[in-house]
Amino acid sequence: MTDKICVGAIAGAFGVRGEVRLKSFCTEPADIANYGPLTTEDGKRSFTVKLTRPVTGGLGARVSNVNTREDAEALRGITLWASRDVLPSLPDDEFYHADLIGLEVVDTGGQVLGRVRAIFDHGAGDILEVIGKEQLLLPFTRAVVPTVDLKAGRIVADPPESDE
Known part of the structure; x- marks a missing residue:
């Protein structure tokens, strides 16, 4: 942090x-x-x-x-x-963007997806840009990102299935 x-x-x-x-x-x-x-x-x-x-x-x-x-x-x-x-302290389910940048992102099975490079807010909610083997754009919702562990420096994500 x-x-x-x-x-x-x-x-x-x-x-x-x-x-x-x-x-x-x-x-x-x-x-x-x-x-x-x-x-x-x-x-x-x-x-x-x-x-x-x-x-x-x-x-x-x-x-x-x-x-x-x-x-x-x-x-x-x-x-x-x-x-x-x-700055005010945040509730447990809110985060400063600066604290999320650089965190490792893993899927629910523990497979590394990459690291958070940026957070975008285009008005409909935050989107995490994750860079790894490929670029992922993940909605920053509890359904897609069930766990953010700042102490461990890790985010657990459950990305939506791709249509490919």
């Missing part, structure tokens, strides 16, 4: 006075402002975030030391990370 969790990203400038368009990865998007200061992934830059208004595709925000549209635009694509210890 990592000591930092990605909680959002700067999607670009909003307006002409240094406001940014912020994409929050938090369950409650506005909570991103409560976990600061936020840092870049490498920890070299730190930002305090003050939300200003909802905007199309995210939130309008002011971040520390950003005063012009050019400053804001220069931050486009920067991911924002919070220290794990300021």
Whole structure:
């Protein structure tokens, strides 16, 4: 498990006075402002975030030391990370994506399927991308993924039968 969790990203400038368009990865998007200061992934830059208004595709925000549209635009694509210890603890059946990346995935018979490379959320629920001998996209549901054991670093999956 990592000591930092990605909680959002700067999607670009909003307006002409240094406001940014912020994409929050938090369950409650506005909570991103409560976990600061936020840092870049490498920890070299730190930002305090003050939300200003909802905007199309995210939130309008002011971040520390950003005063012009050019400053804001220069931050486009920067991911924002919070220290794990300021984030809420999760129920037993919820996980931070960062904790799932890299876990070994085995089927119900113990056969290794691969490792989790990414988690996608296209609105209908999370999908685990598992890379092994082949790429698998598994719905992250209790039926398909009955066991996640973070301590053992392993996920047990029961992939749906393929139509091939």
